[in-house]
Amino acid sequence: MISHLRNKFNSGFTEEKYNSFLKHLDSEFNYHVDFRVAETPIFLSKDFLKEILKASDEILSTLDSKDFREYSEKALPEKFRVPNEDRNPTLLSLDYAICKDNEGNFTPQLIELQGFATLYCYQHLLNMSFRNHFNIEDGLTNYFSGLNEETYIDKIKEVITGDSDPENVILLDIEPEKQKTYIDFLCTENILA
Numbered sequence: 001m002i003s004h005l006r007n008k009f010n011s012g013f014t015e016e017k018y019n020s021f022l023k024h025l026d027s028e029f030n031y032h033v034d035f036r037v038a039e040t041p042i043f044l045s046k047d048f049l050k051e052i053l054k055a056s057d058e059i060l061s062t063l064d065s066k067d068f069r070e071y072s073e074k075a076l077p078e079k080f081r082v083p084n085e086d087r088n089p090t091l092l093s094l095d096y097a098i099c100k101d102n103e104g105n106f107t108p109q110l111i112e113l114q115g116f117a118t119l120y121c122y123q124h125l126l127n128m129s130f131r132n133h134f135n136i137e138d139g140l141t142n143y144f145s146g147l148n149e150e151t152y153i154d155k156i157k158e159v160i161t162g163d164s165d166p167e168n169v170i171l172l173d174i175e176p177e178k179q180k181t182y183i184d185f186l187c188t189e190n191i192l193a
Contacts, residue, residue, distance in 0.1 A: 001098075001106065005043040005137070012135050013039065021133040028125060029186040041130050041142070042098070052108045053144075056094055059110065064088065089115030090159055117171055120156055121187035124149070153191060166192040 018039050026032045044052070062068055092115050096108040127142045127149075143152050161169045169192070176185045 001045050001048050002043040005140070009040055009043070009134065009136075017133050021129055024129050024133065025125065025183075028129075029183065029190070031183055031186055033183050034180045037126075041127075041136070043140070048098075048106055048108075051106075052096060055096070055108045055110070059094060059113070060092075091115055091117050091120075093118060093120075117156075117160055117188065118181055119184045121191045122181070122184040124152065124191070125183075125187050156188075157192060160188070161192055 022033070022037060025037065092113065094110060095112040097111050099107055099109045101107045123142065130136055141148070143149070147155060157166075160171070171185070171188065173179060173185070176182055179185070
């Protein structure tokens with residue numbers, strides 16, 4: 001998305017660096033990452049980031065609307081309702097594809113929305129690994145809302161464990177070791193411990 005950063009990254013890319021990068025991800029917790037890891041980060045312009053934030057705000061506004069709540073309440077059978085459920089999920093992930101509109105402009109398109117603490121800690125590991133193996137400029141960030149590495153980790157801890165002892169907090173999944181995203185469970189345990 002930012003041509004000079006893309007060109008700089010591409011000119012310094014080698015298969016050896018990429019393979020070293022993958023080995024580092026696998027060695028961090030002695031676990032093979034069980035999904036394809038992109039060869040490159042994406043370099044988003046501030047204008048495109050604004051488009052993503054605008055799309056996110058529109059989606060969140062829809063999810064928080066009275067009409068959507070009434071519609072979704074009717075769709076959920078009583079036996080699946082959670083007693084004393086919060087009005088909104090604590091965590092919400094929006095995954096976007098970068099597409100082109102009819103005029104050839106880049107536009108975000110929602111792929112998936114989920115309300116679970118998934119890949120938040122792996123993203124931290126991924127960021128650090130990219131920076132260790134490739135020449136990523138210091139002024140670039142993968143954090144939103146003014147967060148940095150330290151405040152991102154603090155926010156994760158605040159949201160997931162709060163004032164509780166991390167030993168008493170459970171992120172539950174059925175057979176997490178069989179999930180393709182098991183690496184995130186390992187990263188999360190490491191960060192919260």
